[in-house]
Amino acid sequence: MKTIMVNGNSLKWEEEMNIDLILKRKNYTFKMLVVKVDGKLIKKTEYSKTFVQPGADVKVIHLISGG
Amino acid sequence: MNIYQNPYNPEKIKAAHKLLAELKYEIKPLVKGYSNQTLYINVGENKIGSKPVDQVMKDKFTGGRGFNMKLLWDAVTENTKWDSPENEIVIAAGPMGGITQYPGTGKSIVCGISPLTGAPVDSNVGGYFGPYLKFSGWDAIELQGIAKKDVIVYINGDEGIIQIFEAPEEDTNSHLIAEQMCDIFAENEMDMKSIATVSAGKGAENSFFGCLNFSFYDRRRKVARLKQAGRGGLGTLFRHKNIKAVVCKFSGMNANNNEVDDLEKIKDVGASYHRELYKEDDKQCDMRHVGTAHLVEIMDDYDLLPTHNYKFGADPRTPKISSVVWREMFTQGIPDGCWYGCTMQCAKCVDGYILQTGPYKGDTVSIDGPEYETAAAFGANMGIFDPHFIVEANFYCDTYGIDTISFGTGMAFIMECYENGIINKEITGGYDLSFGNGEESLHMLHQMARGEGFGKTVGLGIRRLKKLFAEKYGADPKFLQDIGMECKGMEYSEYMTKESLAMQGGYGLALKGAQHDEAWLIFMDMVNNQIPTFEDKAEALHYFPMFRTWFGLQGLCKLPWNDVEPANNAETDDPAKVPAHVANYVDIFNSITGRNIDKHEMILQSERVYNFQRVFNLRMGFGTREHDMIPYRSAGPVTLEEYESRVERYDKQLLEKWNWDPSGKTLEERHQKTREFREDAYQKLCDAVYKRRGWDNNGVPKIEKMKELKMDLPGVLEVLNKYYN
Secondary structure (H helix, E strand, O other), X not given: OOEEEEOOEEEEOOOOOEHHHHHXXXXXXXXXXXXXXXXXXXXXXXXXXXXXXXXOEEEEEEOOOOO | OOEOOOOOOHHHHHHOOEEEEEEEOOOOOOEOOEOOEEEEEEOOOOEEEEEEOOHHHHHHHOOOHHHHHHHHHHHOOOOOOOOOOOOOEEEEOOOOOOOOOOOOOOOEEEEXXXXXXXXXXXXXXXXXXXXXXXXXXXOEEEEEOOOOOOEEEEEEOOOOEEEEEEOOOOOOOHHHHHHHHHHHHOOOHHHHHHEEEEEOXXXXXXXXXXXXXXXXXXXXXXXXXXEEEOOOOHHHHHHHOOEEEEEEEOOOOOOOOOOOOOHHHHHHHHHHHHHHHHHHHHHOOOHHHHHHHHHHHHHHHOOOOOEOOXXXXXXXOHXXXXXXXXXXXXXXXXXXXXXXXXXXXXXXXXXXXXXXXXXXXXXXXXXXXXXXXXXXXXXXXXXXXXXXXXXXXXXXXXXXXXXXXXXXXXXXXXXXXXXXXXXXXXXXXXXXXXXXXXXXXXXXXXXXHHOOXXXXXXXXXXXXXXXXXXXXXXXXXXXXXXXXXXXXXXXXOOOOOOOOHHHHHHXXXXXXXXXXOOOOOHHHHHHOOOOOOHHHHHHHHHHXXXXXXXXXXXXXXXXXXXXXOXXXXXXXXXXXXXHHHHHHHHHHHHHHHOOOOOHHHHHHHHHHHHHHHHHHHHHOOOOOHHHHOOOHXXXXXXXXXXXXXXXXXXXXHHHHOOOOOOOXXXXXXXXXXXXXXXXXXXXXXXXXXXXXXXXXXXXXXXXXXXXXXXXXXXXXXXXXXXXXX
């Protein structure tokens, strides 16, 4: 099974897997996010156009909120 | 405008006032954010006096919570209990408090020896009192003694007069007395915004988790709005002193009451922030439309919304209490700041609500909130997914002076005890207190306010209830310890921590008890996986509590720091800290005081007070490792039901995180092993945090640390020498 890493945890890779799909699969609904793919910052406007390959290291950093 | 079926008569109330003491004083302009004196009131002896604030006090304690802790330390001894006459309520704004060019600058901080914990507690609150007090000439007010009869303390900051009145006719409950104070002390309707009142209610008299209500007059709604200093039972202490209200009148608001060093710089920083807020908020937390209630569905999505006494973190009924519902119920389009100039506008309000129960049934009222904590506590944790119940209970908790968090978490504990047969209808007075029972819960709330029935028992708080249920009803004390969500005697606020070790420490290692205002690390830890090692977590549990302590020193609200962020925050080196906003705070502090601190000195200011407060805990018989221990429900699944509900997660962790193969093991064995690993991890976390903070392995600040911070004061050393020798 092909996978990617999201915040250090493996996630099954899918064809045409973009950032929006990753967020959906992980149920990441919080709005204040910083997304990086292999160290490169992805702006929110680029989420739908950014496709990841198997083995990609994706960071979806949720900025501290709450409290 | 509230509509009452039994209106009060302000003239009759005023006529019954009997003057007990009076002090006239000269009002002097502030000097760079400070008035350089504090006000001392003893309601038992009818004494009114002042104390100077010198440079040493400012250097070591900065202001706000720092001043409060210093004054409280001087007022009490190691033998003082919460109900001792010498115990104090101390209220202050900090040096940054009251500026109107930047959001979130109107906070008061309140301190005292807590009825819930027996140790010093701090609680912050909006409303106008703190800034008005400072502009009236006082950096802080101490309230000491116990009055023989109900009194009101009145500070007239326009004329320089302080009075103590005997006050027999005022209502005690806050929504009424806050309006009555406006009617009595304001010149006319336009002047009502000059009146700020601190009060508690009948529930504060009859529970250990009474809150304080701080008012501000809303000219558009024509009501006195209420914000709460909720945590730690300070309302209980207030009513124990027989104080009905502390009122401050100040009508001289201008752009520079703080007499700052560089007003233009503050205006520039503020204008930039306001632009950012208007541009980004709708896309981020939407604070201006739903306030902190935006978090309800987010917490549910991440399995963090405490449900049924923190057993679970999500529930399919959550949409019934989500921000979509609150957006509809909150009046939109009316400015909702709890201090002048706050463009965040998150103090949301339900207007025109007709009360369905209790002594004010049928009255039409405006209700502040609910905030996230209240919606989560009443809705998910008590299992009552009904917004109308939440609003009704929110109103009564506020006006009765009851902390919604302690009430909600306390009731959730009661409900689990009820469902486990620890208590029954015979004990509760015939009430079925199963999860989800809103009507019965409101009965408990009204009973608590009247000081009657099982409702009064609920008001003991979880720590005392655990003892009672074990001793009187033969309950298993270990099970009660596992499910009773309190630490140091304070009920947990509304976040699930099972999957975030760092956040377990955020609650357990907080100085005052289980409140999240020192550190909220769940996303960094559980979701982002940014702080994987004990040392990483310890660093976060050093930086964030110190950074957030600074808000309490200065009179600031935390929300503008990170509930809206610059568009380019993601591109910075350390986005979780929001570097641009930290720079704003440094710039504003320097522009007010004329000093030249940097972000490192900011943390040092906090460290001085934070460590002083830890030693203060030690002085009062707390402040060591045993008091930092948490209920197991905070760390993992107490019951097999909880384990089974997330069985895949827990089994996977056993194998991958702890290197223990769960295959072929019984549910009981996996459940027990999970507990062993998680409890061991919490101990290791404590070790790492103590080391990072410069404390010994028992959680006591080292003498070298206090010297390094220049906080090796004689009283501090006396406490530490006793411990170390």
